[in-house]
Every structure is written in C-alpha cells, then in structure tokens.
Amino acid sequence: MNKKEKLKIGIDLDDTLWEYQLVFLNFYNKKFKTNYSLKEFSVYSLEEFLNLSNEEVVSLLDEFGSHPGFMNLPLIEGAKETIHELKKKHELFFITARPPSRKELTQEFFLNHFGLKEKIYFLGGASSSNLKTKGEMGNFLGIDLMIDDHLTNLKSCLNYGIPSFLMDRPWNKEEEIKGIKRVKNWREILELIK
Numbered sequence: 001m002n003k004k005e006k007l008k009i010g011i012d013l014d015d016t017l018w019e020y021q022l023v024f025l026n027f028y029n030k031k032f033k034t035n036y037s038l039k040e041f042s043v044y045s046l047e048e049f050l051n052l053s054n055e056e057v058v059s060l061l062d063e064f065g066s067h068p069g070f071m072n073l074p075l076i077e078g079a080k081e082t083i084h085e086l087k088k089k090h091e092l093f094f095i096t097a098r099p100p101s102r103k104e105l106t107q108e109f110f111l112n113h114f115g116l117k118e119k120i121y122f123l124g125g126a127s128s129s130n131l132k133t134k135g136e137m138g139n140f141l142g143i144d145l146m147i148d149d150h151l152t153n154l155k156s157c158l159n160y161g162i163p164s165f166l167m168d169r170p171w172n173k174e175e176e177i178k179g180i181k182r183v184k185n186w187r188e189i190l191e192l193i194k
C-alpha cells in the first residue's frame with residue numbers, strides 16, 4: 001500500500017456503498033413478472049443482460065428513479081462503519097456516474113444513511129465540466145486509491161496510474177488485473193488500508 005499517511009480515496013456509490021442492481025432487479029422482476037437473480041448478473045450492461053435497447057434501459061432507469069425502492073437502497077454490510085473509520089485519517093471523495101439530475105436526491109440519501117454531509121462528484125455534471133471517466137476525475141482530484149464495482153471504471157483509473165480495490169460482484173468476475181485488487185467486503189478494505 002501507499003506509504004503516504006493521509007490518502008485521497010475515491011469511492012463509488014451504487015453497488016459499492018449500497019445495493020443498486022439487486023433492488024433494480026426486484027423492481028424489474030415485479031414489473032415484468034420475470035425471475036432474474038443477482039447471481040446471474042454476469043455482465044455489467046443492463047442492455048446485454050436483459051436484452052433491451054439503450055432507449056428501453058434509459059426509460060426503465062428513469063422510472064426506477066421515482067420508485068420507492070430507489071429511496072430505500074440497503075447499505076452494503078460494513079460500508080457505514082468503514083467510511084466513518086476511514087474519514088478519521090484520510091480524505092474521501094465520493095464519485096458517481098449517476099446523472100446530475102439525481103444530485104439533490106443522492107446527496108439527501110447519503111446524508112440520511114451515513115450522517116455525513118459530503119460533497120459528491122458527478123461525472124459529466126456541470127461542476128465537473130468534461131470529466132467523463134472515473135480515471136479523468138480521479139486524476140483531476142489527485143486520488144491515490146479508488147474503490148468501485150465496475151471494472152471499466154478502474155481500468156480508466158489505472159490508465160492514470162491510480163490503483164484500486166474492486167468490490168467483488170457477479171458482473172466483474174471476468175478479469176484479474178495487476179493494480180486492481182479484488183476485495184470481498186468493507187472489512188477487508190479497512191484491513192488493507194491500515
């Protein structure tokens with residue numbers, strides 16, 4: 001691990017701090033009377049997994065955004081405790097690819113669940129101008145370590161020399177890459193950073 005005492009740590013929101021795909025799948029199953037399980041979710045792309053067009057996915061995600069389940073996404077075990085622990089010593093940056101239209105709602109959700117009023121960075125949002133990838137954003141913020149569940153995001157970080165922890169999820173099993181360490185849970189992350 002980095003020898004620096006105080007690290008700048010970039011942290012993803014959906015499926016890193018709280019369950020997203022799981023709740024979305026429940027919403028989808030109910031709506032279409034299907035029976036998909038999270039374990040089957042072996043590709044990151046909803047289009048590919050559900051065999052839908054991009055327009056259909058965009059419209060479904062839009063509908064999901066005003067669904068009660070969306071405001072009640074369950075936190076991933078250990079996330080809250082670890083964030084509070086890491087905050088004592090390190091600088092945390094919360095970075096999401098959610099659309100900027102979800103900004104207020106996301107900030108409110110974060111405050112309610114973590115009890116912290118943190119700035120959240122939105123990729124492609126007005127304040128981040130044209131920083132579109134996690135790598136670009138991480139580089140801009142001077143991040144030392146990124147935590148995410150999406151391999152593509154972490155590969156873009158690696159392009160800027162930013163190492164990372166990959167949250168082990170069904171959709172990111174396909175590759176093991178040097179500089180991207182697969183982790184099982186938040187407890188393991190805390191141990192590794194210590």
Ligand SMILES: [Mg+2]
Pocket residue numbers: 012013014015016148149150
């Ligand atoms: Mg994510």
